[in-house]
Amino acid sequence: MILPGGAAAEGPGWHCDVASPASNETEEAMPQYDYKCESCKRKFTVKLSIIEHEEQDRKHKIKCPKCTSTEVRHLIESVFVTTSKKS
Numbered sequence: 001m002i003l004p005g006g007a008a009a010e011g012p013g014w015h016c017d018v019a020s021p022a023s024n025e026t027e028e029a030m031p032q033y034d035y036k037c038e039s040c041k042r043k044f045t046v047k048l049s050i051i052e053h054e055e056q057d058r059k060h061k062i063k064c065p066k067c068t069s070t071e072v073r074h075l076i077e078s079v080f081v082t083t084s085k086k087s
Helices: 025-029 050-058
Strands: 032-037 043-047 072-075
16 A cells, blocks of 8 residues: 555555555455554554554554554544445
């Protein structure tokens, strides 16, 4: 993905402060996790499957896309859910 200013984001599913349109249903359904870097104070969002997120969060592999620090804090934000069919 491309970050503001044209810089490439590192790692699969990374995006920072910009919304990117989903290319398919699988990508659209993936959860987004919000973080704040304790080093540079930047907020960023990571789009990963639940299993990938649990593994990377537990092993402290989530890195700030700006300064690459692993000193990040998971932010608990409001949840937005979209369904494809009315029930």
